[in-house]
Amino acid sequence: MDTNETKTYLALLICAGILVLLIIVYVLSLMKHQRKNVSLYKEKVQAEITALENERRRFVSDLHDDFGPVLSSVKLHVASLSPSSADDEALQKKSLHLINDMLSQIHQIANNLMPNALERKGVVIALKQFADDINSTGKIKITVSSESNDLDVVKKDEIHIYRIIQEAIHNTLKHSKADRMMIDFKNTTQDIRFTIDDNGIGYNYDSSSKNSLGLGLKNIISRVEMLDGEIFIDTAVGKGTHYSIIIPNAQNQ
Ligand SMILES: Nc1ncnc2c1ncn2[C@@H]1O[C@H](COP(=O)(O)OP(=O)(O)OP(=O)(O)O)[C@@H](O)[C@H]1O
């Protein structure tokens, strides 16, 4: 190889090296950009979830503090009327009956939006009550089991565990044709582990994650991420649906 050939060879080698370097830099910046987009998207979804929970809380407290007392006062006024005829008395009874219905519907709506038991007795009891309500329809038997009714989690995180299971229950009722559903909690020294199983028709998780992951499943996954947890989804057509979720306990948050 003469000197000219060596020079050309070296120049080509340097060009190839620079090209490879440029490609590496380009791919790395593309990956960084993608990671940034994913994390921005996650932050956006998590902010939406937080805003939604705050809005629900505000709405429930408006219902409870404003609407409820006004209606109770209307009830007192109607009850204090002295009807002068049998027709008026029947009208008064009917009005009181309607007001009572409205009061219990307000209570029901408020409880569905933000369960009273969640704040007072914790997520396990609140879910047991939610399951009991559904079991009373006789269409499905949902069991909520836990060694303890107190989960070792930060109080503000309980709402996310509640919503995850509430959505899983809604999905089982809506899509699965299951007649059994089991929810089981375990406190370990490090974390809280819970499993959610139904014996329904199952679904193809890969295809639904690619094409039609609904808001419900997306929100389950986002809430698990907000809790710094992990979720394992095991389902297939004809196999039922099984979720296993692990979140760090209060000491490890
Ligand atoms: N327990 C289940 N059994 C059978 N199919 C399920 C179950 N859970 C979810 N799926 C399937 O996964 C899809 C996505 O569920 P996802 O909760 O994300 O959306 P959705 O329930 O259809 O709508 P929404 O946004 O109101 O929750 C469902 O449409 C359904 O096909």
Ligand SMILES: [Mg+2]
């Ligand atoms: Mg759903």
